[in-house]
Amino acid sequence: MSIFDILGPVMVGPSSSHTAGAVRMGQITRRLVGGEPVRAKILLSGSFASTGAGHGTPRAIVAGLMGFMPDDERIPYSFEIAGERGLEFEFGTAVLHDVHPNSALITVENDRGERVEVGASSPGGGRILVFSLDGLPASFSGEVPTLIVRTGDMPGYVSRVTGVLAAQGINMSKLRVERQGRGETAIMVIECDQRIPYKVKVAISAIEGVKKVTRLNPGEESK
Amino acid sequence: MSTYSSISQLLALAEETGLPLWKTVQTADCDEQSLSEADSRSAMAKMLSVMRSALENYDARHRSMSGLSGGDGGRMEAYIASGKSISGPLVGKMTAAALKMGECNACMKRIVAAPTAGACGVLPAVLLPAGEELGLPDERLVEALYVAAGIGQVIAGRASISGAQSGCQAEIGSASAMAAAALVHLCGGTSKQMVNAAALALKSLLGLVCDPVGGLVEVPCIKRNVIGAVNALTAAEMSLAGVKSRVPPDEVIDAMKEIGDTMPASLRETAEGGLAATPSGRAAVGG
Numbered sequence: 001m002s003i004f005d006i007l008g009p010v011m012v013g014p015s016s017s018h019t020a021g022a023v024r025m026g027q028i029t030r031r032l033v034g035g036e037p038v039r040a041k042i043l044l045s046g047s048f049a050s051t052g053a054g055h056g057t058p059r060a061i062v063a064g065l066m067g068f069m070p071d072d073e074r075i076p077y078s079f080e081i082a083g084e085r086g087l088e089f090e091f092g093t094a095v096l097h098d099v100h101p102n103s104a105l106i107t108v109e110n111d112r113g114e115r116v117e118v119g120a121s122s123p124g125g126g127r128i129l130v131f132s133l134d135g136l137p138a139s140f141s142g143e144v145p146t147l148i149v150r151t152g153d154m155p156g157y158v159s160r161v162t163g164v165l166a167a168q169g170i171n172m173s174k175l176r177v178e179r180q181g182r183g184e185t186a187i188m189v190i191e192c193d194q195r196i197p198y199k200v201k202v203a204i205s206a207i208e209g210v211k212k213v214t215r216l217n218p219g220e221e222s223k
Numbered sequence: 224m225s226t227y228s229s230i231s232q233l234l235a236l237a238e239e240t241g242l243p244l245w246k247t248v249q250t251a252d253c254d255e256q257s258l259s260e261a262d263s264r265s266a267m268a269k270m271l272s273v274m275r276s277a278l279e280n281y282d283a284r285h286r287s288m289s290g291l292s293g294g295d296g297g298r299m300e301a302y303i304a305s306g307k308s309i310s311g312p313l314v315g316k317m318t319a320a321a322l323k324m325g326e327c328n329a330c331m332k333r334i335v336a337a338p339t340a341g342a343c344g345v346l347p348a349v350l351l352p353a354g355e356e357l358g359l360p361d362e363r364l365v366e367a368l369y370v371a372a373g374i375g376q377v378i379a380g381r382a383s384i385s386g387a388q389s390g391c392q393a394e395i396g397s398a399s400a401m402a403a404a405a406l407v408h409l410c411g412g413t414s415k416q417m418v419n420a421a422a423l424a425l426k427s428l429l430g431l432v433c434d435p436v437g438g439l440v441e442v443p444c445i446k447r448n449v450i451g452a453v454n455a456l457t458a459a460e461m462s463l464a465g466v467k468s469r470v471p472p473d474e475v476i477d478a479m480k481e482i483g484d485t486m487p488a489s490l491r492e493t494a495e496g497g498l499a500a501t502p503s504g505r506a507a508v509g510g
Contacts, residue, residue, distance in 0.1 A: 004266060006338045006379060006401075010273050013328030014287070016340045051438035051494070055507070056331050066227040071273075076288075076331040110461040124385055126336070153490045170368035206464075 009126050010071045018055035020046065021122025023075065023105060026064020027221055028142050029118040032214055035110035037065050037085035037087055046101035048068050048122075058091050065089070065108065067222055070126060099131055109165060114212075133187055136178040140189050144173065144194045146216040149188040152209040153179045161188060161210075164203045170194045185211065230377050230418045230472040237414050244404075244414040245366040248373030255291050267365050267372075274347035277327045277334050278320055287329040288309045291507060292441045296323030313356055314418035314453060320347035321452040325445030338375045338384040338397055341440045344448030345398035346371055346405065349455045353409050363409060370408045374421045381473070382478035382480035383470035386433035387492040389483025391444075395451040396428035396479065402455035402464070412463050422475045429475070430482055432490035434497025437508030443498055 011020040030037055042061055044052050056076060063078035066087065074081060077101060096103050100121035107117045119132030130138050133148070142148050147165075151157050158177060165172060171193040178185035196215045197199060204213045240282065243494040253263050263389040277440045282296025299322055302308060303315035310318075324344030328334045335496040340395045346368070350360070372466040375384065378397045403424035404417040412420075436442040489496030 001376060001379060002256050002271075003248060003369070003376055005386070006375035007267070007270050007368055008336060010270070010333060010335050012331050012333050013340050014331065016336050019331070020336075020481075047438065054437055054439040054441075059331075060228045071333050073333055085288070086326065124387065125339075185237070210366050 001148075005125065011079065011126060012071060012073060014073075015055045017122045017124045018052060018057045019075070020126035021059050021102065021124070021128050022048070022057045022060035022104075023064040023068060023070040024116075024128045025106065025120040025122060026061040028064075028120065028128065028216070029043040029106045030065050030067055031109045031142075031216055031221070032118055032133065032148065033108050033114060033116040034214065035081065035112050035114065035210075037108045038111050039085065039109040040065055040089040041092070042089060043092045043105040044139070045094050045099065045103045045105070047103050048104055060088055061104065061106065062087070065106075065174040069222055076114040078222065094182045101131070103131075105220065114192045126192045134185070135187075136180065137185050138178070138187070138189055139176065140191060142216040144172070144216060145192040145194060147188075147190040147192065147196050147204075148214040148216070149204060150209060150212040151186050151207075152211065153183050153186045154209050157186075157207065157209055158188065160207050161204055164189070164200055165190070167196060168197070168200055170196065171199065174176065177178045225254055227381050228377065230271040230374070230421070230476070233377060234414055239382055243366075244373065244417055245369035246406060248369045248376075248430060250469060252372075263409065264365065267368050268361070270337075270368060271361060271364055273322075273333060273335050274337075274352060277332055278323055278347055278351060280332070281323040285326070285330040287326075287439075288331070289437065289508065290399055291436070291438055291439065291440060292329040292445055293326055295445070296320075296326050311503055313352060314456065316346045316352040317451050317452045317456060320352060321345065321448040322445060324348060325448040329439075329441045329445060337347055337371070338379065338401070339386070339394045341386065341444045342394040342398035342448065344445070344449060345395065345451035346402045348448065348452040349402040349406050351407065353406055357409060367405035367408045370417055374401045374404045375419070376474075378476050378479075381476045383483060386480055389479065390486050390491055391431040391433040392425075392428050392479055393449060393483060394433070395447045396425050399428055399451040399458070400451065401457045403458040406455060407457035407462055410459065410463055412459075416462045418460045418472045420462035422470065422472040423461055423466070424455050425471065425472075425475050426468060427454050427458070429479055432486060432497050433492045434490055434499045435492065436499050436504040437510065438492070438494035438499070439508070441484070450458065460483060461508040468497055
């Protein structure tokens with residue numbers, strides 16, 4: 001733990017879990033879909049559903065979907081700004097089981113018609129955990145360099161993807177593969193010790209059967 | 224430099240190296256995080272400047288999303304300006320500043336979690352008026368923030384800084400302990416007096432529960448920033464006067480953890496007990 005986890009983060013109030021973490025949840029969803037979000041459906045669960053409004057949680061999530069950082073003073077006005085930018089959103093509630101009380105399920109569509117569904121929790125201190133991606137179980141926070149690769153389910157793709165990382169001298173600390181069913185889309189989540197450069201994305205995208213590659217490099221959230 | 228997981232280790236480290244407490248905290252963190260001292264210092268200076276701008280940009284007309292909070296910092300300031308205050312200008316300024324910061328947080332302004340958003344008012348409410356009173360340069364205030372961070376780091380590691388885990392004692396109590404030690408630094412006290420002040424401050428807030436009305440960081444959180452600040456002031460003064468805590472800081476922190484562990488869930492940020500469960504508390508949020 002750094003001393004800046006004690007004095008910090010710099011954030012827009014009132015709650016690190018219900019506001020700052022909610023911004024992060026929107027932000028990671030934006031990065032996972034890529035491009036510019038144009039439609040979002042946000043289901044709040046647990047404490048997010050019961051106390052979210054008073055904490056500005058819905059506004060914080062929408063701010064995150066537009067790429068705002070947790071200390072952006074435009075967060076309280078995110079609904080109005082989303083209107084100007086053409087981001088349509090709707091809110092509802094959901095009862096999500098076996099997850100932290102501060103959770104949401106966010107479905108978003110970008111300007112290219114691509115969709116992603118992200119389940120995420122905000123356990124405190126502004127940190128988040130993605131617990132599901134497109135309905136598949138997941139467990140990553142984006143606090144370390146993370147590579148998400150969606151592929152068709154076929155033999156050998158794991159070794160081809162990890163081969164690209166090895167060739168670039170990038171060390172993996174965690175690898176998780178989930179698939180929707182035999183022969184259907186599989187999602188690989190790889191956490192790495194080093195920043196993941198653009199050329200890795202290009203090389204992995206070129207692998208046959210790879211549908212989408214997302215890089216989450218800490219410190220590049222607003223890009 | 225090796226790191227520390229207790230206040231006694233932190234003190235020993237400072238003694239061993241002959242460095243002031245704030246520098247010991249900075250050096251240990253820079254080593255641990257592979258951060259340069261210049262980068263660390265500018266990051267800490269940013270924390271100070273965010274605290275100051277939040278306070279300076281306070282607007283008594285702003286209200287929180289729930290409509291429960293806003294304007295009290297302005298009321299307090301006007302009262303102090305009227306000259307009727309019995310506690311004097313410094314305590315008055317600290318009270319007003321703590322209210323203002325708590326209200327800024329509730330009104331979705333930019334603040335520094337210190338150590339949490341709900342307790343964000345304590346440190347600035349103590350350090351900014353004290354720095355002004357003593358005529359100190361910002362460098363000294365930045366050093367004081369390192370002292371505060373070192374204390375907070377030990378509390379977070381040995382116990383908790385989360386209301387959901389250990390009640391308000393872990394948020395306002397921790398912030399008050401951090402501010403007390405930091406204030407002793409500003410007043411030129413010794414490292415031992417700093418950690419003793421932290422112990423004195425934390426002791427006085429042990430057992431404080433987290434019972435926010437409607438689960439929102441407003442009632443009683445905003446006003447508890449005031450007691451955190453004023454309690455830090457008196458703890459620092461006692462420590463500088465030579466008053467010692469009979470129970471050393473690490474044991475006070477351990478006691479806080481034990482109290483937090485046995486605190487019922489209804490009093491740990493769930494809004495099911497305490498003030499949140501009172502008729503007026505429920506009515507305030509339409510429950």
